[in-house]
Amino acid sequence: MxxxxxxxxxxxxxxxGARVLDVGCGDGALMAxxxxERQVDARGLEIDPANVAAAVARGLSVIQGDADTDLADYPADAFDYAILSQTLQTTRxxxxxLDQLLRIGRKAFVSFPNFAHWRVRLSLLWGGRMPVTRLLPLKWYETPNIHHTTIDDFRAYVRERGLTVDGAWFLSGDKLTSAAAANFRAEHAVFLLRR
Structure with missing residues (x-):
């Protein structure tokens, strides 16, 4: 796939064989x-009704809901993994x-675009305007992104909250890049966290 x-x-x-909750699961591509490939028991929560319909049409267990308000309804430790991919920056x-993810899941995957990537910095420096890139394709007034974060911001948050990072991956384009200078070089980050 x-x-x-x-x-x-x-x-x-x-x-x-893990139990997984994919929050902001989109059309269910990851769940499928x-x-x-992993024979997981996957559930999804998605805010967009069209995406919910597409995921359900794939035979997936997805309900419509909002990560900001509906995660409190899930019991603690109900899942082995809670996943939030490219959704963190859209939450209020x-x-x-993140607290709810780590309450619901024993571990949490979080992926987000890095707003400190050099192309974003360059766009602001030379153009003086919010960037439009492959990973951030919408203009500032169309984007669902309301909390722009960077890899270094996220690392500081993790340290402040005393969370453990079990894995961290950094992407430049579609390829992995090293953790060295990731805040500058990586367009996207994926973290695997636990309490």
């Missing part, structure tokens, strides 16, 4: 891959959503 690079990293690192209270 052809997955987005961050989703492929997540799929490769979920234990076979996990079900087919990312800190509360």
């Amino acid at each position: 052809n997955l987005r690079p961050d989703l492929a990293i997540i799929a490769a690192n979920v234990a076979p 891959a996990l079900r087919a 209270r990312p800190d509360q959503v």
Whole structure:
């Protein structure tokens, strides 16, 4: 199955047979891959009704809901993994959503675009305007992104909260790049966290 690079990293690192909640699951591409390749028990939460319909049409267990308000309804430790891919920056209270993820799942995968990538910096420096890139394709007034974060911001958050990082992957384009200078070089980050 052809997955987005961050989703492929997540799929490769979920234990076979695990219980997974994919928050902001989109059309269910990751859930379908996990079900087919890892035999996981995957559930999804998605805000967009069209994406919910597409995921359900794939035979996936997805409900419509909002990460900002509906995660509190899930019991603690109900899942082995809670996944939040390219959704953190669209939530109203990312800190509360992360707390809920780590309450619901024993571990949490979080992926997000890095707003400190050199192309973003260059766009602001030379053009003086919010960037439009392959990973951030919408103009500032169209984007669902309301909390722009960087890899270094996220690392500081993890340290402040006393969370453990079990894995971190950094993408430049569709390829992995080293952790060295990731805040400058990586367009996208994937973290695997636990309390």
